[in-house]
Amino acid sequence: MLKSLRLRRYGRYVEKTFCYLLVLVITPCFFIFEMSVVRPIVVKTYHLGEIKHLLHVICSTFCFTNIVGNMMLCIFTQTNLKESVISEHYCELCKINRPATAWHCATCDTCVLRRDHHCFFLSRCIGLQNQRYYVLYLGYVFISLVYSTYYNYYYVLTKFDDYDLYLSAYRVINPLLRYVIPEPLGMRDLYVLFLFLNMGLVIWSGGLFWFHMRNVLRGVTAREYKSSCRVSWHSTKKNFIDVFGTRWYLAILWPFAVSPLPRHDIKLN
Numbered sequence: 001m002l003k004s005l006r007l008r009r010y011g012r013y014v015e016k017t018f019c020y021l022l023v024l025v026i027t028p029c030f031f032i033f034e035m036s037v038v039r040p041i042v043v044k045t046y047h048l049g050e051i052k053h054l055l056h057v058i059c060s061t062f063c064f065t066n067i068v069g070n071m072m073l074c075i076f077t078q079t080n081l082k083e084s085v086i087s088e089h090y091c092e093l094c095k096i097n098r099p100a101t102a103w104h105c106a107t108c109d110t111c112v113l114r115r116d117h118h119c120f121f122l123s124r125c126i127g128l129q130n131q132r133y134y135v136l137y138l139g140y141v142f143i144s145l146v147y148s149t150y151y152n153y154y155y156v157l158t159k160f161d162d163y164d165l166y167l168s169a170y171r172v173i174n175p176l177l178r179y180v181i182p183e184p185l186g187m188r189d190l191y192v193l194f195l196f197l198n199m200g201l202v203i204w205s206g207g208l209f210w211f212h213m214r215n216v217l218r219g220v221t222a223r224e225y226k227s228s229c230r231v232s233w234h235s236t237k238k239n240f241i242d243v244f245g246t247r248w249y250l251a252i253l254w255p256f257a258v259s260p261l262p263r264h265d266i267k268l269n
């Protein structure tokens with residue numbers, strides 16, 4: 001029992017450390033690198049006009065603002081059940097009556113309203129109050145990664161002629177080729193490796209976004225989807241508004257827009 005508690009505590013430290021790294025280091029460094037290293041070279045090499053250049057700056061800043069805004073709001077929005085409700089479901093650990101759609105999270109050690117899942121990367125439970133931010137965060141991460149892959153491809157092209165790029169790509173995919181083709185490419189291999197990483201993250205974030213958006217439109221949480229214990233009979237539009245709120249058209253464009261959730265009764269059923 002003590003060992004499992006200790007393990008859980010270490011797991012929580014690892015999770016928190018990764019979350020801080022993601023918020024304070026990885027996300028801002030990625031944006032700064034793209035804007036200060038990749039952008040000027042692509043603009044100069046491919047002779048982008050001033051208007052195109054300005055449009056790219058606006059688009060990338062818009063995506064970055066939505067990523068950071070949704071990420072921070074997802075982390076800081078309270079999702080836990082604060083007090084007992086009139087319900088027959090009792091949580092032994094929190095010592096309160098919880099709604100049927102609230103579940104206890106062992107990592108957060110609290111009952112979470114309409115709990116979807118516990119996100120390792122953000123070190124938070126995703127539930128009724130922050131699902132909007134989580135899904136939009138994934139959506140904007142996906143869009144930004146597609147955008148940066150496109151940009152980075154042209155950036156990497158400036159470092160190679162065609163033959164070298166394919167050679168490097170083969171060597172990155174199969175490191176054993178390094179012994180067959182001894183010609184050193186060094187730093188440029190690293191650029192190609194990052195481009196592959198970028199492409200891999202596109203597939204990963206796209207898959208996550210697709211999975212969660214499909215659940216939103218079906219009106220089920222990830223937990224309900226896995227256990228098939230609940231099916232929503234509401235329309236797709238109603239399910240969408242249940243997560244993104246009545247002013248969803250603002251919520252999807254601006255993370256700080258107020259968009260009240262319509263199903264207040266969900267807390268009690």
Ligand SMILES: [Zn+2]
Binds near residue numbers: 092095103110
């Ligand atoms: Zn609980």
Ligand SMILES: [Zn+2]
Binds near residue numbers: 107108118126
């Ligand atoms: Zn949790």
